Amino acid sequence: MSEIDREQWLHMYQQMYKIRAFEEQVNELYQGAKMPGLAHLYIGEEAIAVGVCEALNRDDYITSTHRGHGHCLAKGASVDKMFAELLGKDAGYCHGKGGSMHIADQDTGNLGANAIVGGSSAIATGAAFASKRLGNGRVAVCFFGEGALGQGLVYESMNMAQLWKLPVIYVCENNLYNEYTHHSESTAGSMKLRAEAFGIYAVELDGQNVREVHEAAQKAVEQARNGEGPSFLLCNTYRYHGHHVGDISREYYRPKSEELLWKTERDPLKLLSGWLIENQMADAGIFEQIEGQVSGEVESAVAFALNAPFPMPEEVTKHVYA
Amino acid sequence: MSMLDAHGRELTYGEAIKEALAEELRRDPTVFMLGEDIAEAGTTFKVLTGLVEEFGTERVLDTPISEPGITGLAVGAAMTGMRPIVDIMFGDFSGLIMDQVANQAAKIHYMSGGKLKVPLVVRTTMGAGRRSAAQHSQSLQAWYSHIPGLKVVVPSTPYDAKGLMKSAIRDDNPVVILEDKMMYKTVKGPVPAEEYTIPLGVADIKRAGTDITLVATSSMVYVALDAAKLLEEIGISAEVVDPRTLVPLDKETLIESVKKTSRAIIIDEGYEQYGVTAELASIIADSAFYYLDAPVKRMGAMNVPIPFSPALEDLTIPNAKAVFEMAKSLCNK
Numbered sequence: 001m002s003e004i005d006r007e008q009w010l011h012m013y014q015q016m017y018k019i020r021a022f023e024e025q026v027n028e029l030y031q032g033a034k035m036p037g038l039a040h041l042y043i044g045e046e047a048i049a050v051g052v053c054e055a056l057n058r059d060d061y062i063t064s065t066h067r068g069h070g071h072c073l074a075k076g077a078s079v080d081k082m083f084a085e086l087l088g089k090d091a092g093y094c095h096g097k098g099g100s101m102h103i104a105d106q107d108t109g110n111l112g113a114n115a116i117v118g119g120s121s122a123i124a125t126g127a128a129f130a131s132k133r134l135g136n137g138r139v140a141v142c143f144f145g146e147g148a149l150g151q152g153l154v155y156e157s158m159n160m161a162q163l164w165k166l167p168v169i170y171v172c173e174n175n176l177y178n179e180y181t182h183h184s185e186s187t188a189g190s191m192k193l194r195a196e197a198f199g200i201y202a203v204e205l206d207g208q209n210v211r212e213v214h215e216a217a218q219k220a221v222e223q224a225r226n227g228e229g230p231s232f233l234l235c236n237t238y239r240y241h242g243h244h245v246g247d248i249s250r251e252y253y254r255p256k257s258e259e260l261l262w263k264t265e266r267d268p269l270k271l272l273s274g275w276l277i278e279n280q281m282a283d284a285g286i287f288e289q290i291e292g293q294v295s296g297e298v299e300s301a302v303a304f305a306l307n308a309p310f311p312m313p314e315e316v317t318k319h320v321y322a
Numbered sequence: 323m324s325m326l327d328a329h330g331r332e333l334t335y336g337e338a339i340k341e342a343l344a345e346e347l348r349r350d351p352t353v354f355m356l357g358e359d360i361a362e363a364g365t366t367f368k369v370l371t372g373l374v375e376e377f378g379t380e381r382v383l384d385t386p387i388s389e390p391g392i393t394g395l396a397v398g399a400a401m402t403g404m405r406p407i408v409d410i411m412f413g414d415f416s417g418l419i420m421d422q423v424a425n426q427a428a429k430i431h432y433m434s435g436g437k438l439k440v441p442l443v444v445r446t447t448m449g450a451g452r453r454s455a456a457q458h459s460q461s462l463q464a465w466y467s468h469i470p471g472l473k474v475v476v477p478s479t480p481y482d483a484k485g486l487m488k489s490a491i492r493d494d495n496p497v498v499i500l501e502d503k504m505m506y507k508t509v510k511g512p513v514p515a516e517e518y519t520i521p522l523g524v525a526d527i528k529r530a531g532t533d534i535t536l537v538a539t540s541s542m543v544y545v546a547l548d549a550a551k552l553l554e555e556i557g558i559s560a561e562v563v564d565p566r567t568l569v570p571l572d573k574e575t576l577i578e579s580v581k582k583t584s585r586a587i588i589i590d591e592g593y594e595q596y597g598v599t600a601e602l603a604s605i606i607a608d609s610a611f612y613y614l615d616a617p618v619k620r621m622g623a624m625n626v627p628i629p630f631s632p633a634l635e636d637l638t639i640p641n642a643k644a645v646f647e648m649a650k651s652l653c654n655k
Contacts (some may be wrong), residue, residue, distance in 0.1 A: 094435030106432035116425055122391050126398020134403055156391025319436035320470050322494035
């Protein structure tokens with residue numbers, strides 16, 4: 001294991017921790033009635049966003065979901081503009097007009113989080129189509145949850161992607177629950193076979209293991225850049241929090257023991273730090289150092305966002321048309 | 323420019339549209355078309371015949387029968403450097419694509435705080451009279467016009483269709499163009515060979531008059547012009563105003579016309595209930611109220627699913643006789 005590897009894994013730990021610290025702050029802002037509306041927390045699923053986005057270039061594209069903060073941060077969004085957007089402030093990524101579910105950042109290839117389940121599958125496929133036509137070598141990653149497998153658009157997109165060998169990677173985050181309903185009550189047959197039916201290269205992954213996700217993503221990206229067409233990464237994961245921040249009492253759809261098991265046994269941050277320590281690539285101190293540094297960054301970003309001004313009234317009619 | 327005072331060569335409505343598409347495909351390599359059976363088949367209406375021979379299957383792309391998918395793919399391509407033109411065979415399939423158009427394309431620029439743009443054109447058809455029944459005959463321009471962020475074009479003449487199409491393709495916003503499928507071959511008119519565009523948001527007075535304003539869109543422009551001829555015979559001078567684009571809307575021209583004539587009938591082939599006619603009538607009533615000598619009247623498709631039988635279908639769409647009768651009564655003649 002080289003020094004480069006060590007630095008890479010520590011960087012990924014930092015990215016995952018940044019997402020977790022960000023989301024914990026979001027939850028606090030909600031509970032403290034400082035954030036308008038709701039937010040869908042990504043805590044527990046960090047290894048997927050980070051493992052995939054670390055395999056991408058800055059100008060590669062992603063599309064995200066209502067549970068999108070992790071994807072945006074992993075692709076390079078800055079925490080201060082993220083918080084400002086969540087609080088509806090003018091300094092936010094979208095001048096406060098998008099909010100938690102619509103963060104878009106052209107500078108990092110983020111074509112936008114999308115609040116329609118499965119709604120961005122064709123958009124990501126279209127970005128891949130444009131990349132191929134324009135010959136710019138970019139790939140597009142479409143993140144969605146297993147709930148999106150209920151949407152016909154996802155299959156229309158996959159069909160075209162394979163038909164035209166488009167450089168798109170469909171990343172399905174199977175966190176087990178379509179909102180408040182276990183996937184077994186909504187999804188017949190095999191998830192992986194759904195992509196394979198189109199002839200798309202598909203793999204099922206431990207979505208809690210960032211190394212496994214990253215390795216699979218690298219392969220999918222390489223194939224996409226080589227003109228070999230789309231991939232489907234089915235990542236098994238778990239959503240620690242509720243469907244959204246207000247989903248507090250969850251026993252009616254999933255037991256606390258299940259939540260506890262994932263948090264203690266399957267936590268993506270613990271799995272990576274444990275592996276690094278076990279292989280003598282790091283000691284506990286380095287993680288404390290990373291966490292302290294990230295927490296400081298996140299806290300000052302929250303303070304920035306809380307103090308930032310709201311958009312002026314004239315902003316409301318701006319950007320309806322380009 | 324009025325269809326009455328243009329000179330030179332004549333093209334059909336379909337030919338004018340094809341010529342606009344061909345010119346823009348030639349001008350800008352990022353423009354491409356996609357849709358079902360648009361390449362070798364040239365669409366079910368044969369409007370695009372010959373384009374694939376010049377531009378190839380990469381730029382005139384046949385797609386699966388997946389209207390939401392192809393529209394969404396076009397949205398994504400539009401956001402990332404291309405200028406797609408999606409062909410949706412029948413306007414009735416608007417229900418299939420509406421999430422991608424109304425929730426995605428229309429909102430992305432705004433939701434992203436102006437960062438992302440969607441220079442997309444959706445071409446689709448409207449119009450009854452083809453004996454195609456309830457799922458292939460509707461005129462659904464009101465659906466699109468309801469959504470902020472979209473531009474909506476309803477050309478009535480070959481000249482307008484070509485000039486507006488070229489502007490739509492060059493526009494940085496999602497633009498929906500509804501073409502009347504009955505006019506592709508039957509309507510012919512002057513189209514200059516020289517390059518021109520028509521800006522979106524400028525109405526056209528198709529016939530000047532002084533006694534009553536007939537605001538008419540797309541196919542209904544011809545109904546209004548026929549009614550105007552009948553009215554002329556009984557001494558009523560009707561002005562026919564064609565908004566050409568519903569969004570953006572040239573309110574000024576509509577209002578000025580009604581201020582002059584003091585009477586108005588709005589005619590559109592979409593359903594009358596909650597329709598385009600209601601919006602335009604409300605604008606006129608609001609802005610020209612003190613000039614009006616009669617209530618503003620509306621005529622649209624009957625509020626029924628378009629029936630198949632010719633004996634029934636023909637009852638559902640406004641005709642010149644009905645417009646004539648209503649205008650006559652508004653003018654107390």
